[in-house]
Amino acid sequence: MSQGQKSSAATILVLEADPTMRRLISLGLRHRGLEVIEATSLAAISSTDIQSLDLLILDVDDGVSCDWTLLQTVQEQPELSTLPTVVLSWDPPIEEKRSTLTTISRCVCVNKPFDARALHEGVDHLLLARTIEQGEQLARAEEALLATYRKDSSPSIWPVITAAGVFLAMIGLLFQFVLTMIGLAIIVIGLLLWTIGWHSRIEHTPEIAFSVGK
Incomplete structure (x- = not known):
């Protein structure tokens, strides 16, 4: 992959404790032209890497049990609170977590065992939604800038008076x-x-x- 393609590719953080599962997920994403950062926990991620992220894949399974507090811990991080997230779990989310996942458009749950295509569909859906959202934010920012410009550039008599002086x-x-x-x-x-x-x-x-x- 060329340097230009790397700079335009989305960057995905894979938080997965199982090295085999983490490796398989990362290989599939890289094969699709995406940048991948692998980690076993948030403590292993630098602030520079966090700022470059476009999406998070989080496995909330802790051994044989499911620990949904991992998702809560991630969402409490200011840098990650609005980051699109694909949650991997053997068990479906409990009721209160199901409500959170369905009401937040930036979060999708993929139940294990899963087909790689299901994971990739969730990734594509969230990245597309993020791109659309960023485009809308940019359009609003440009509109606000133009409104400010039009307000500041309204006709004024003072330049004429200054020129006359x-x-x-x-x-x-x-x-x-x-x-x-x-x-x-x-x-x-x-x-x-x-x-x-x-x-x-x-x-x-x-x-x-x-x-x-x-």
Whole structure:
């Protein structure tokens, strides 16, 4: 299997105390292209693995007896409380557990001995339901984001007022610049004319001749 296929495959945790049964279940799931994490108890699972899970297969049989408190222990874990679960048991769930299994769409019970096809059907059903639920959650999140965007992007007069203020400030600065340039031009022209007039008077001043009588 390629790395791209591994990243898109669902990850399933198999909690099964019997090593032979655990191995058979894992081989069947891996053969169908699913990622499998095997464990004998929740204590053996790291928090990183728990966060990557898409489905749990839990065997509630403890030797010759059936221990339904294992399911309760799993559902009390915050990280696993909403995780789709396939419960394996020799005995059908007692009444109070049957009510829990039938009212929670994320939980399916498969009685042993079971055909592998029955287990795989339960897995497919829960994974499909999870995919649909995640799609609906994503659609709701996108709708909420769009609603927020539409609310925040409603027309406002303040950008127009701000633009008008910037325009007036630029006009004022430009007007001051023009006045300054006009003043400097007047000064230059005045100095130039003054200088030209001064030299002109010097050039046209008549020379006075002094004669000394012999």
